[in-house]
Amino acid sequence: MRESEGVRRHRTDPDEVFQEMLQAARELLAVRTPLDAELMVSDMIGAWWGKRVKGGDVEQVLGEGLVDYAAKAGTPASLTLLICLAYLGTARQGAKAEGAALAMMESGVARPGWADRVGAVKPTGCFVSRDAYGDQDTVICTFGYRWTDPAAGGVTPDARNQDRHALVLVVDYNMSGMARDAWVSSQVDKLLEQARAEAAGNPMLLFEEIEPQQARALLDSAMRATREPKTPPPVSDSYSAFHAFARSRLKALPPGRKRPAPLYVEAPYSRERRAMLAAEFLASDAAEHLSDPSAASRCADHIIDYGCEHDFSRPMRISPTKCETFLLDWLPRKVMLSTAEQEAMPHVLSAWVRFAAGRTGLPEPGLRETLDAVWEATGKFPTAYRDPTSFGLDRPLLERLLPDGDLSALARRVFAFPFLQGVHGGVDLDGLDPADEGDRRTLLRIDHVGEIDEEHLAWHEEIAGRLWDGDPPQLWEAAQRLLDLGHDRHDVLHVLIEIVERIGGDPEELAAALDDIADIPDEF
Incomplete structure (x- = not known):
């Protein structure tokens, strides 16, 4: 299902997105299994995974907005979509979708016969294929749907083996242990047989069964690592389409065990x-x-x-x-x-x-x-x-700017302290250490001579210290965006000061505010 491609384009009116998604949801009425429906909706809401929108978190603006829009529609297609979102959505989306779906069912809106089985799965096995380098783990989790058999006295795993499927995630340890690829296969036996055959007699591969608790711990950690980057993570093209499905399937695995350690892990090195x-x-x-x-x-x-x-x-x-x-x-x-x-x-x-x-x-x-x-x-x-000396910076200056040897800090530290050489007002700048609190204030006074009060100087110290440490990373990212637009350095610093002063000590709120800065407001 690729009807949601329009959502992947940046639209200004969320209602246009929701209307298109409800039209696409009509296809849910034609599918024959809950697995097909779950995969279709996972692909649909994967259109906004990893994206950013104005006005707040994308899962709140679009995800919860879609739930509200579908609830108002009151059609069989929107009910079916809500049933799937109750399972596949975030915790907030799921709670809202479940409440809206129950209300619609009580009012008599029809739903497909398979709708009661959405998400009603039980894990049937978990496996991991590892390369001998320790570069990556390919984790395979197999599931079967439960079904109601009156003769058996209740809900049981599907003994007829219908809709058995495997969720496959690739965990890449060269990318901070993030999940970078995901897909689903209905050819479970063939998939497992192929994995065993590839490992048999190959010293560079290891294939083994692991406990479901271990699989959940490993994949929970990997999916968190994939969410952490502020920039779009380097995942496969298919990852977003299966993200919601994978997130929800992991909840069917029992918690309570530590993740299996990556190959070659030892005790922490002092x-x-x-x-x-x-x-x-x-x-x-x-x-x-x-x-x-x-x-x-x-x-x-x-x-x-x-x-x-x-x-x-x-x-x-x-x-x-x-x-x-x-x-x-x-x-x-x-x-x-x-x-x-x-x-x-x-x-x-x-x-x-x-x-x-x-x-x-x-x-x-x-x-x-x-x-x-x-x-x-x-x-x-x-x-x-x-070599940074090839850029015209002498090594003594570099050693003052990079006492920790962190080359990635060079540009932001030069931005924070532009006057580091020569003599100014009888002060030998070459002898001042920007990592030292007293010398740092002297350097900033020279940078703002005759135009700054003590309180404002303290805020410049705050920003300079944050830029020196890269805390938070979004501070320098925001500065670079504004500099690229041609804004003056001092104007950029004043915008950063205003944001830090206004937000206060909440690191998440500060990072979000800095992420939202696209240009300097007119009042500056």
């Missing part, structure tokens, strides 16, 4: 343990050919920190994708490397791959593929990693 691991690596046979021990040591620290902080405390996990992401994406964005470290890093990473493979028992084919990937990435690394 600073001391990280240092010990780096020392073990540097003393190993894998690292004996590294010619610059000092640079190799600092590179090893970055590799270990990346695995601990961005890969579920797994510094020993290696894979082609993880190594490429580390070398060509994370390092160029996040870490300021010296010239010696830039030259050493690809070689240290190759040595680390050999060291880690020996410790984790990665099969030989996986080791070869990972080393090949590092070799290919090595040729691209000099282009991917742009």
Whole structure:
């Protein structure tokens, strides 16, 4: 069902969207099973998943708005849609839809015979297919509908095996453990047989059954991770269509167990343990050919920190994708490397791959593929990693701006503190540290000499401190949008101050207000 494509275009009148969706809902009266209906409605409301609308949360503006619109329509199609939304919607949507549907049924509005079975499912098995790299889990949860058999004395799983189906979600650990793909298959036996066959005799794959409680914990965590990014997450084209269906099916799995740990997870690494691991690596046979021990040591620290902080405390996990992401994406964005470290890093990473493979028992084919990937990435690394000194910034200045080595902070910190060099009013700016509270105030006084009172200076300190820390990320994102429109830096800062001062300490409300800023209001 793709009648809801019009919803995917940005429309200004929600009633136009709702009218189109109710017209599409007429198809629900023609389907023969609750599974077909649930998938159709999941696809329909998936049209707005991950989108943003003016006036509030999209699930409230469009989701709850659709419930209200359908309740007013009072037709068999709108009742059928409400029955599905009572199961597939958010908690608020579901409660509203259920109440509206009950009222319509009491008034005599007709509904399909299968409507009572919407969402009446029972899990029949849960499985996970894992690659030996630990890159991703493919989780398969199978379900069967319940049905009422008077002879059996009540509601039972469908013994006739009708409408048995499998929900499949892919959890990507190179993307913060988010669910990045989802689909549904009615060929359950064929799907499971194929998964077992692919894993049989393949050292790079593992297929096993897991408890339903474990599957729920794993997938709840993965779907939360997919919701967290403020920008549209990198999911498959089909994910939005199955999101509501998957969210609702997970509620049929019993809660109460911890998620199965990703491969190679160990206890959290303290600073001391990280240092010990780096020392073990540097003393190993894998690292004996590294010619610059000092640079190799600092590179090893970055590799270990990346695995601990961005890969579920797994510094020993290696894979082609993880190594490429580390070398060509994370390092160029996040870490300021010296010239010696830039030259050493690809070689240290190759040595680390050999060291880690020996410790984790990665099969030989996986080791070869990972080393090949590092070799290919090595040729691209000099282009991917742009030394910030090549932009005309000298290293002492960079070290003042980036004492934490976080390259991603450079632009926002330069924006916050434009005067960092030279002499002004007898003050040697080169000797001031923008990370120090006293020096920071001096720098801001020079930036606003003769035009600012103490209270307003305090607010500039607040904004500068937030920009320095990147707290919240939406602050710098909003500033960039306004700068891209050609607005003056000081005007942008004053808009940010007004928002932070007005919102106060609620971080979620502040993030939402900053997200909504598209231009500077006329009064500024």
